[in-house]
Amino acid sequence: MNYKTYPIADLIDEIAMGPFGSNIKVDCFVDKGIPVLNGSNLEGFELSEKSFRYVTEEKADSLKKANAYKGDVVITHRGTLGQIVYIPQTAQRDRYVISQSQFRVKCNKKVLPEYFVYYFHTPIGQHKLLSNASQVGVPALARPSSTFQKIEIEIPDLETQRKVVKLIGSLQTRIKTNAEINDNLEQQVQAYFQELFVDNADPAWTLGTISDLGTVVGGSTPSKSKPEYYTEDGIAWITPKDLSINKAKFISHGENDITELGLKNSSASIMPEGTVLFSSRAPIGYIAIASGEVTTNQGFKSVVPKPEIGTAYVYCFLKHNLPVIEGMASGSTFKEVSGSTMKNVPAVIPDSETLTCFNDFCAPIFAHQRILEEQNQSLAALRDSLLPKLMSGEIDVSAIQL
Numbered sequence: 001m002n003y004k005t006y007p008i009a010d011l012i013d014e015i016a017m018g019p020f021g022s023n024i025k026v027d028c029f030v031d032k033g034i035p036v037l038n039g040s041n042l043e044g045f046e047l048s049e050k051s052f053r054y055v056t057e058e059k060a061d062s063l064k065k066a067n068a069y070k071g072d073v074v075i076t077h078r079g080t081l082g083q084i085v086y087i088p089q090t091a092q093r094d095r096y097v098i099s100q101s102q103f104r105v106k107c108n109k110k111v112l113p114e115y116f117v118y119y120f121h122t123p124i125g126q127h128k129l130l131s132n133a134s135q136v137g138v139p140a141l142a143r144p145s146s147t148f149q150k151i152e153i154e155i156p157d158l159e160t161q162r163k164v165v166k167l168i169g170s171l172q173t174r175i176k177t178n179a180e181i182n183d184n185l186e187q188q189v190q191a192y193f194q195e196l197f198v199d200n201a202d203p204a205w206t207l208g209t210i211s212d213l214g215t216v217v218g219g220s221t222p223s224k225s226k227p228e229y230y231t232e233d234g235i236a237w238i239t240p241k242d243l244s245i246n247k248a249k250f251i252s253h254g255e256n257d258i259t260e261l262g263l264k265n266s267s268a269s270i271m272p273e274g275t276v277l278f279s280s281r282a283p284i285g286y287i288a289i290a291s292g293e294v295t296t297n298q299g300f301k302s303v304v305p306k307p308e309i310g311t312a313y314v315y316c317f318l319k320h321n322l323p324v325i326e327g328m329a330s331g332s333t334f335k336e337v338s339g340s341t342m343k344n345v346p347a348v349i350p351d352s353e354t355l356t357c358f359n360d361f362c363a364p365i366f367a368h369q370r371i372l373e374e375q376n377q378s379l380a381a382l383r384d385s386l387l388p389k390l391m392s393g394e395i396d397v398s399a400i401q402l
Helices: 057-062 113-119 123-129 144-150 158-199 240-245 260-264 311-320 322-327 339-343 352-392
Strands: 004-007 012-017 034-036 053-055 067-069 073-076 084-086 095-097 102-107 152-155 206-209 214-217 235-238 276-280 284-290 302-305 346-349
Touching: 012 144, 034 057, 073 113, 084 113, 102 144, 113 152, 113 158, 113 352, 123 352, 158 311, 158 352, 214 339, 235 260, 235 284, 240 276, 240 284, 276 311, 284 311, 284 322, 302 311, 311 322, 311 352
Parallel strands: 034 095
Antiparallel strands: 004 152, 012 102, 034 053, 067 095, 073 084, 073 102, 206 346, 214 302, 276 284, 276 302
């Protein structure tokens, strides 16, 4: 395969920074219009079309250089560094407005935008992208427009690029399809919870607290100065950061595990499969279900459901009542939900027949969601292992038919 090295300046037709913060203020946002991108839209390889805020078409027109279109590549230069996505031709809108924390590029005919993005998701690509990052204060790339254009990357001919994009794209399509199925299933679960326990709530149901639904359990961090307290394959130990990276509904392990010694010398507790994890600070409201025995750090007030209540009801109750729980948080430096506060969050305890009906409805859905999440984790691992080998030419793609 014929690879050539180019500075990025030779691979793009256009580069533009996002608008100054003063050009997009809170009072600029409207209920519908042209979407303004944020960090949550730049997770993964291609644009994620959710959690938008909007400006009017007239406002978007006034920010002409910040308008991004299908085929453009968007990169974060301030905040969550390393994010880079392309806007696919199948995008739902014709244009978007990038934020002041982003910049965009338009690739020329030498490189496919998908291939360009894939390159920067490899370890070497991320290293080059972050080589001028400053971690003082808010993480940021120094002089992003000029330094980015000086980065040199190796790319093959267009036919080879198309074959790599086809191979990675097939994995991405499967991951995206599974995620869409799970989102649809989640909507069904939340809609049924709303129907049973909100819209048709029985006034005769008992009013209690979360403590009536299950046991509230905090967490702890074993001393970081004791390396013997941590291991790669031990007792699962979850932090809020793990849930920020892994957006899955089910979680079995975090970035680090702890040892028996670490557990013994901390106040962390082992919680059973089916425990509903709830982050109580920095930030409040990450919610996931333990798919095996887990422990957590002190950033959680998790709930071990009572058998007669069940995981499904506790999970949906916390999702539905998140604004209420957030409103009960206290603290001057940062808001936190204390153990006593969590235990006393008001909760309705439905009758056993209705709970059984709900749990029976949710059981096969939760099981299927878990299977699809596990499939996606395997597919993502395969993609991430193939990507650097495909980019370097270590894997020969000449036999792939276009």
